[in-house]
Amino acid sequence: MKALFRRRLLVFAILMSTLLVGCSSGAVVYVPTPLPPESNPQRYEHPSGAFNVVMPPNWSAYSQNLTNLATASFSPPDSRVPLVTVAVINMGDDIEIEELDEMRRTYQSQIRPDLGHYTEQDADAQGDGAWRMVGVRQTATGETETVNTFFERRGSLLGVTDVVIPADAHLVADLQTIINTIFLGDSDTVQLEPTTLNTLALAASTGLETINISTWTTDDGVFFVTGEVTNRGGTTVYDVPVKVTLSRQDGTEVVEAQDTVMGYGIVPGGFVPFSLRFGQGQPSDASAFSVAIGDIAPAESDDLQPDIISEPALVWTDAMENSANGTLYVIGRVSNTSDEPVRQPQAIVTIFDQAGRVIAAGFADADVDVLPAGESASFNIAVPEQGGEAVNYLVSVQALACDKTCE
Template identity: 30%
Template sequence: MKKFPAFLLFLILLLAGCIDGGGTAAPLIVVATRAPLDAGFQTYLHPSGVFSIRVPPQWIPDQLPFEDGVRVQFTSIENSERVVRLTVMVINTGEPLTAEAFARAVQAYQPQEDGVWTATAPPAAMTDGSVRLQGLRLYPTIGTRGFNIFLQGNGSYFSSVETDVTGADSAMLQTLMASVNTFRVNTNVPLGIGSVNPMSVTSASGVLGFDHYTHWEDTNGGFNITGEVKNLAEVPLEAVRLTAFLLDAEDNILVERSTILAYDVLAPGESAPFRIRFDSGRPSIAVRYEIQGAARAAEFSLSTFYGNDNFLIGEDRAFYNTNGFLTVTGLIQNNNTKLAKSIRVLVAIVTDEGQVVAVQDTFINKDQLLPGEATSFEVTFDELGGNAFKYKILVQGTTD
């Protein structure tokens, strides 16, 4: 089955020589040794230890959701823009990659000629046994990008190193070549067995959008970023992973935090609220933050996902309980013909200016809801990042 790319968006916001000797001295001969191409790079080691690669120290790594193995992308800062220049993927196929098995994996991996991906050269066998793919990919919002993709086998592990060469000058092309040549796989690190499927190369900007965002500090010293993330793609997205960075005035990353969106599948055009909390607060030298969003086209969750359109919400109201905490209650009815299970209620509190200032979710007190069956829910907020004006409710579940 064809897989689609993970997608990415960045959101950038402001926060508040002389020789001493006589004439008879022998000539001085200096032999210069050329510095290695990766001089000044730093080694990135995946948390699992399954691969390492050397990249420029300014590049930002980000782990992407990937069921079949591990996948990490590296972002370069170019003229104040952030570009995903390199993406690494490693899959344990579960079988030794003989010449025949590797050829099958390469064939299975190659993106299909579907009007979105266009090969610009046939697959090329490299002297080290790897295979290079070259092509163009058309993204709906940022246009066409050019890629060189390198595929290799190590034992049962199949890897790809995808490089985005769009607009790359000679220095960037040399940097990409140097990084690719340092890629190493450690087959002694165990990975679950996965499948090799067509991958539509690296991440694309503009398919996740952010809106109604704000930041605030809670009474326990935590620094919070709340808002909504929206699917701008033409396909449903799942496994939406949000990562926030706090940076200083020199664009150095001081700290980062990640979270998985509580709403499992975003339909095209659909939004869901999020909250990212830095437990230790905001460093005093942090002047701005960035949010990255990564997701994949929905496949694994879509078959069992039971989204908000399948539920009716009634008798809902908001009030402050006896402890002074804002509480939202109501009834949820299963408004479809399928059995609903693992039902989760996600509530966002919004100011009169539309900013999301609190997000909370809870599971209902029943394991399942029959078609037409209803039950109550209650969501309590211990703190808000602004004045509550209205609330938004999303409900999701699973079905067989």
């Protein structure tokens, strides 16, 4: 796709004079913490190869990489809400220009994740065959925000980009940079399974999302990226993998770390922390980071997983204690109020700073392997390092439904 066709303009001047633009509490909320400032933009490439884009200095990218959906959201410096969300799917066959128009009409009228509170106001074809739609939507707090949606294709890949017009006019140039540098990958090599248009409904409002991210370095030079993963879907997910990539200014990878979130899984509406550690510290040539959620087990494998037991069957009390060496201890007691025993109860703590960012997390097993009905057990979690002043903390306890090992 030639660069001269990439001059896509945001529509905002007319609407901004009459509309209130606010932060949506119904949107995906992040607390991005970029690495040390750089003066030049960098190119971000989605892990699947589905698309790449030039990010303005100090913007943060958070990506989700499922087998049939590639998404990423981009947030400006010191912002809690992403302004740009890109979603790409593989339709299986090359998309003709007439099909693109039909697909965008179907998407706008039937599939958009924000369909219930979005109104399209205008649509026009771009010089490169793509479409730009201008609309407004009501946020969960009743405010109105302007959204530009770009619909494009390359081979069998279909890309949808949502751009929220901010109240801060100084950010418009950065947004223009992003939308004019989004390029879809090669459909023959991209790691996306063919799917249907309906998959795009999952791009913004459901599924797994990373929130409350922070980066910090210990006195010994160990670099951490900590945060939470929330499950906005309708089913429990198990062993959710998280990968953090540190990259150079030009977007090339320096180093990565990956692990699963803490706990046994994430129930619908739940959230659990993660903590990824770079023992050698932050590399000197690393200028940015990205957090990606990896592939999870397919839904049909859920029958092989034990049920996760938590509230209301389990109730607990907890308290935090400081120590002279800086270690925080969370001690507590969990009770099984159900009529059935549970096994391997585990306590998880997430620690937050004043801004609501996750600055530490930890977990520990309770002092029994099987917790009978009506019985209690103790737990003690040690958190030796934190990325700031601990202002708040949250404890959750999970256990597994009993199987033959409980007999």
